[in-house]
Amino acid sequence: MDWLHWLFYVGVILGAVPVMVMAFIWLERRGLGRLQLRPGPNRAGPFGILQPVADAIKVLTKEDIVPVAGDHWVHFVAPLVVFAPAMLVFTVIPFQEDGGLVRGLVPDLNIGILYIVAVSSISTIGVFMAAWGSNNKYSLISAFRSMAQVVSYEIPLALAILGVVLAAGTMSLTGIVQAQAVPFIVMQPLGFIIFFIAATAELNRTPFDLMEAESEMVAGYHIEYSGMKFALFYLAEYAYTVGISAIAATLFLGGWKAPWGVGPQVGVLWLVVKILLVFMVILWIRGTFPRVRVDQLMGFAWKFLFPLSLINIFIIAAESLAWPGLPWWLLFPNTAIALVLVVVWSGLFRLGGGRVQV
Amino acid sequence: MAIRTQPVSINIGPQHPSTHGVFRLRVTFDGEVIIGLEPIFGYLHRGKEKLAEARTYTQFIPITDRADYLASMSNNWGYCLAVERLAGIELPERAEYIRVLVGEMMRISNHLMAVGFFLNDCGAFFTPLLYMYREREKLLDLFDMLCGQRLNYNYMRIGGVSQDLPVEFLPALKKFVQEMPGYIDEYEQLLTTNEILLARSKGVGVLSPEQAVNASVSGPVLRACGVEWDIRRADPYSIYPQLEFDIPTGIQGDTYDRFYLRIQEMRQSVRILQQAITGIEQLPHGVYRAHVLSLVRPPKGEVYSRIESPKGELGYYIVSDGGVSPWRCRMRGPSQLNLTALRDMVLGWKLADLIIILGSIDIVMGEVDR
Numbered sequence: 001m002d003w004l005h006w007l008f009y010v011g012v013i014l015g016a017v018p019v020m021v022m023a024f025i026w027l028e029r030r031g032l033g034r035l036q037l038r039p040g041p042n043r044a045g046p047f048g049i050l051q052p053v054a055d056a057i058k059v060l061t062k063e064d065i066v067p068v069a070g071d072h073w074v075h076f077v078a079p080l081v082v083f084a085p086a087m088l089v090f091t092v093i094p095f096q097e098d099g100g101l102v103r104g105l106v107p108d109l110n111i112g113i114l115y116i117v118a119v120s121s122i123s124t125i126g127v128f129m130a131a132w133g134s135n136n137k138y139s140l141i142s143a144f145r146s147m148a149q150v151v152s153y154e155i156p157l158a159l160a161i162l163g164v165v166l167a168a169g170t171m172s173l174t175g176i177v178q179a180q181a182v183p184f185i186v187m188q189p190l191g192f193i194i195f196f197i198a199a200t201a202e203l204n205r206t207p208f209d210l211m212e213a214e215s216e217m218v219a220g221y222h223i224e225y226s227g228m229k230f231a232l233f234y235l236a237e238y239a240y241t242v243g244i245s246a247i248a249a250t251l252f253l254g255g256w257k258a259p260w261g262v263g264p265q266v267g268v269l270w271l272v273v274k275i276l277l278v279f280m281v282i283l284w285i286r287g288t289f290p291r292v293r294v295d296q297l298m299g300f301a302w303k304f305l306f307p308l309s310l311i312n313i314f315i316i317a318a319e320s321l322a323w324p325g326l327p328w329w330l331l332f333p334n335t336a337i338a339l340v341l342v343v344v345w346s347g348l349f350r351l352g353g354g355r356v357q358v
Numbered sequence: 359m360a361i362r363t364q365p366v367s368i369n370i371g372p373q374h375p376s377t378h379g380v381f382r383l384r385v386t387f388d389g390e391v392i393i394g395l396e397p398i399f400g401y402l403h404r405g406k407e408k409l410a411e412a413r414t415y416t417q418f419i420p421i422t423d424r425a426d427y428l429a430s431m432s433n434n435w436g437y438c439l440a441v442e443r444l445a446g447i448e449l450p451e452r453a454e455y456i457r458v459l460v461g462e463m464m465r466i467s468n469h470l471m472a473v474g475f476f477l478n479d480c481g482a483f484f485t486p487l488l489y490m491y492r493e494r495e496k497l498l499d500l501f502d503m504l505c506g507q508r509l510n511y512n513y514m515r516i517g518g519v520s521q522d523l524p525v526e527f528l529p530a531l532k533k534f535v536q537e538m539p540g541y542i543d544e545y546e547q548l549l550t551t552n553e554i555l556l557a558r559s560k561g562v563g564v565l566s567p568e569q570a571v572n573a574s575v576s577g578p579v580l581r582a583c584g585v586e587w588d589i590r591r592a593d594p595y596s597i598y599p600q601l602e603f604d605i606p607t608g609i610q611g612d613t614y615d616r617f618y619l620r621i622q623e624m625r626q627s628v629r630i631l632q633q634a635i636t637g638i639e640q641l642p643h644g645v646y647r648a649h650v651l652s653l654v655r656p657p658k659g660e661v662y663s664r665i666e667s668p669k670g671e672l673g674y675y676i677v678s679d680g681g682v683s684p685w686r687c688r689m690r691g692p693s694q695l696n697l698t699a700l701r702d703m704v705l706g707w708k709l710a711d712l713i714i715i716l717g718s719i720d721i722v723m724g725e726v727d728r
Contacts, residue, residue: 037488037489038488209481215478215481216376216713218374288485289552290477291481291482292558294708
């Protein structure tokens with residue numbers, strides 16, 4: 001029953017992902033509150049757990065304001081263009097092992113990771129549409145920043161993923177998970193660092209949140225949005241964060257694989273736990289770091305991440321030629337190499353382009 | 359084919375999260391680089407100086423609170439000092455000590471806000487700011503204990519202060535003074551050597567000492583340029599000559615120096631507080647105000663007196679015609695004059711730099727517009 005499979009998983013993704021996103025929004029606000037010595041939302045329901053619901057009701061009943069001088073159709077379509085790719089990412093994530101209860105929509109897609117890289121770039125167009133349709137200078141500057149940022153960071157991101165593909169020998173996400181006898185975060189720490197930083201930049205999260213930098217751009221590209229359209233941007237941002245966390249969990253943390261073989265039947269739960277882990281690290285960074293400047297952002301991508309990701313690929317390729325199948329003990333040299341390279345490169349390249357003296 | 363480009367002018371403010379009040383900057387950008395800047399203020403003008411002419415000398419004190427509302431005590435002090443000098447009133451020693459205590463507490467409180475908002479402008483999303491709020495809250499509780507207010511204190515009177523220290527005040531302040539150095543260390547651990555913060559603020563918005571002096575800049579912004587100018591030493595008032603403290607100065611005059619200087623000044627303020635607490639404990643209770651008639655009538659004449667408020671040189675120029683209210687009262691707000699150096703600092707820098715440079719000046723619009 002092919003159509004039944006599709007119907008079921010589309011339902012699961014459209015139902016479970018927004019719920020998960022809302023839970024994560026609650027978690028982020030509570031967690032951020034803890035980091036900032038304040039309780040966070042705690043009025044709606046026990047521990048403020050109904051806060052996302054209250055927010056949803058609020059945005060749904062708000063007036064939808066459209067700028068008169070803006071491009072109405074572009075303004076209308078933009079939130080959808082931003083939101084859809086965030087959902088599309090989940091279609092290829094394998095939830096569980098072959099024969100499990102919920103496997104995912106198309107977990108065996110043979111170009112799975114290529115599909116993710118392609119789909120996740122679409123939302124940038126949506127961002128630009130939002131900025132253009134709003135006819136607002138703040139939005140436009142923010143969209144320029146976003147374009148430059150995403151184009152630059154897509155390269156190290158893709159190259160870091162390539163390291164995983166090289167090691168696994170497949171682009172299918174199920175294949176990548178199965179190839180992780182030892183999770184790739186241990187086998188390729190350098191690749192994970194690059195992937196994680198580039199993904200944070202792709203997500204526009206702190207310290208790379210230039211395009212919605214509150215203290216500069218007020219709200220950036222969605223400054224002219226209100227009501228449900230704004231909520232879609234907000235949801236998309238978090239859905240995409242969860243999506244990227246899911247990709248990181250799948251590519252580097254072993255996806256649905258149970259660590260130490262504990263409870264392999266509930267792989268999907270392990271996946272959620274790993275997503276949560278990555279998400280919490282992103283949240284932690286958000287609560288800690290200041291923001292970089294535009295030129296520093298670009299310099300960081302091209303001078304720091306890009307060379308390192310090339311070196312990473314070279315190392316992985318050489319290793320897989322020398323020791324086909326990449327035995328587990330390679331994790332020791334790889335960790336050492338990652339440490340040395342990061343330290344050396346941090347010495348060579350400073351964020352201020354050489355202006356900084358400590 | 360060449361792409362045609364043109365400069366864009368953007369209004370930053372009057373409603374913008376990082377203009378620190380109702381302040382508007384008309385900025386001309388070439389891409390993200392600032393090529394023109396025109397500050398527009400006056401949105402918060404309340405005619406405070408004119409209000410003074412229709413009030414008695416004492417009635418004007420609460421209005422000074424509203425000028426620099428993050429450092430109300432210092433405003434009270436500046437005004438009262440001017441009137442006292444005009445009328446030739448001698449203060450009891452205890453009153454002077456109380457004033458120094460609250461003045462330095464105010465400085466710490468103000469610098470906590472300044473540093474916190476500066477880091478917030480840098481993009482450290484509220485975390486450092488809320489850490490600083492934790493200590494500011496303790497200071498506000500102390501002020502609350504003192505005069506029942508948390509923001510606009512109206513505590514000082516001509517010839518002293520409105521009431522003596524409550525019994526529980528000094529022990530609470532001692533506890534705070536003991537804890538504060540640890541907290542300051544904590545702020546430094548959090549971000550002062552963070553690579554991103556250094557890259558963002560080192561060398562950005564440099565103000566040369568000559569420019570600063572020419573623009574009549576004062577306070578931490580001036581000292582960050584390396585000029586050792588502190589009214590507490592240069593033109594001493596109250597009991598500052600008896601107290602030991604250093605005047606920290608910056609090296610380059612960039613945003614980082616201004617940020618770091620405020621942290622160092624907090625340490626010095628804690629030092630002053632320690633000495634003032636030891637001093638005041640030896641003084642008798644209850645003598646906190648000189649005998650001044652409730653309707654002060656200073657003799658005919660004029661006075662300009664200045665104090666070192668947390669933001670810089672806070673001066674009051676008062677002309678008296680011998681009546682019950684000033685004939686003319688003029689405030690020299692440090693925020694306003696420090697703001698005039700903004701254009702020198704930001705031209706050629708980027709939008710993100712403009713925000714942190716503005717944040718590093720530490721302005722309060724109530725004082726700029728008055």
